[in-house]
Amino acid sequence: MQHFDTEIIGAGGPGISRAAEALRAGQLVGLPTETVYGLAGDATRDVTVAAIFAVKERPRFNPLIVHVADATAADRLVQFDRRAEALAETFWPGPLTLILPRRSEAPVSLLVSAGLDTVAVRVPSHPVARAVLQAAGLPLAAPSANRSGAVSPTDPRHVYEELAGRIPLILAGGRADVGVESTVLDLTGSEPAILRPGAVSAEDLAAVFGAVGFAADTDAQPRSPGRLPSHYAPATPLRLDARDVAQNEALLTFGPDLRKGDHIRNLSEKGDPAEAAANLFAMLRELDRLNLGGIAVSPIPETGLGVAVNDRLRRAATPRHSLPADGTAG
Ligand code: TXA
Numbered sequence: 001m002q003h004f005d006t007e008i009i010g011a012g013g014p015g016i017s018r019a020a021e022a023l024r025a026g027q028l029v030g031l032p033t034e035t036v037y038g039l040a041g042d043a044t045r046d047v048t049v050a051a052i053f054a055v056k057e058r059p060r061f062n063p064l065i066v067h068v069a070d071a072t073a074a075d076r077l078v079q080f081d082r083r084a085e086a087l088a089e090t091f092w093p094g095p096l097t098l099i100l101p102r103r104s105e106a107p108v109s110l111l112v113s114a115g116l117d118t119v120a121v122r123v124p125s126h127p128v129a130r131a132v133l134q135a136a137g138l139p140l141a142a143p144s145a146n147r148s149g150a151v152s153p154t155d156p157r158h159v160y161e162e163l164a165g166r167i168p169l170i171l172a173g174g175r176a177d178v179g180v181e182s183t184v185l186d187l188t189g190s191e192p193a194i195l196r197p198g199a200v201s202a203e204d205l206a207a208v209f210g211a212v213g214f215a216a217d218t219d220a221q222p223r224s225p226g227r228l229p230s231h232y233a234p235a236t237p238l239r240l241d242a243r244d245v246a247q248n249e250a251l252l253t254f255g256p257d258l259r260k261g262d263h264i265r266n267l268s269e270k271g272d273p274a275e276a277a278a279n280l281f282a283m284l285r286e287l288d289r290l291n292l293g294g295i296a297v298s299p300i301p302e303t304g305l306g307v308a309v310n311d312r313l314r315r316a317a318t319p320r321h322s323l324p325a326d327g328t329a330g
């Protein structure tokens with residue numbers, strides 16, 4: 001893999017121009033979106049998309065989300081139906097990814113689809129991501145900017161920790177405010193199915209077209225290969241729904257909790273699941289760095305963004321060694 005002296009630059013006008021230039025030259029750039037930081041590259045170039053897989057050490061069968069400036073740009077890549085149009089109208093720009101049938105003439109690398117006949121498309125709302133998409137004038141493949149299987153980055157420093165030396169440029173645009181990745185909705189089956197819960201909830205989606213199911217994790221042919229049981233995993237084992245803390249454990253708590261200390265983080269003292277989502281990955285990183293015997297995690301209600309938080313925590317709690325031998329996580 002090529003070595004780079006990774007630079008972190010501000011996301012003002014000159015930073016946006018440099019990022020756009022680097023992307024047009026086929027280089028990879030870490031950049032903020034409203035959900036988490038992405039590792040962006042020109043989705044039209046095979047070599048660039050292949051480099052994204054290499055830099056992340058991502059398994060080749062795990063497809064990538066293509067980020068575009070608007071629904072018109074998405075329409076060049078995939079076939080919209082009435083449901084997709086209504087959803088795009090309501091939730092774009094924003095944290096919703098739609099899986100739709102790939103157009104045969106779609107001008108993006110086949111590698112983004114990883115062998116599927118679909119493409120995941122998303123129009124991000126983060127002003128920096130939007131400015132870069134505008135300036136580069138390209139569809140950008142952008143997975144979360146972490147090494148495969150690790151916790152997603154919500155801050156430019158996390159991207160540096162994960163990818164320093166592997167990419168030339170990180171655009172620093174503050175903390176990603178949602179904190180968990182976009183909702184992934186599969187519209188290729190007869191019924192829409194949520195493949196990954198996120199900030200756009202099942203209730204939000206149902207308001208547009210009636211009830212929406214969650215795809216079962218046990219699908220024989222998972223429609224979202226990224227939904228592997230162990231994902232977003234810190235090195236320290238997690239113990240979920242913990243009502244107590246053991247000697248050698250850190251504590252990730254939620255809601256009114258008077259316990260304080262170096263080994264304790266509170267996702268949201270006021271008990272707000274959205275605030276918990278925003279803090280989740282940064283706090284997991286901090287507690288993981290303590291190298292204790294474990295991290296006890298207090299129960300978090302399954303309401304609003306709590307669904308996405310609990311989804312990520314369950315994946316983070318699945319031991320890494322339960323993965324297939326080829327190390328399959330995204
Ligand atoms: O919020 C987000 O979506 C972030 C930011 C950077 O935009 N991106 C992100 O990308 O989370 P990534 O690659 O870490 O996760 C993409 C997920 C994976 O679970 C992948 O398997 C699934 O979307 N996916 C992508 N293309 C797909 C397709 N054609 N069919 C089914 N699942 C797909």
Ligand code: MG
Nearest residue numbers: 143144152330
């Ligand atoms: Mg990811």
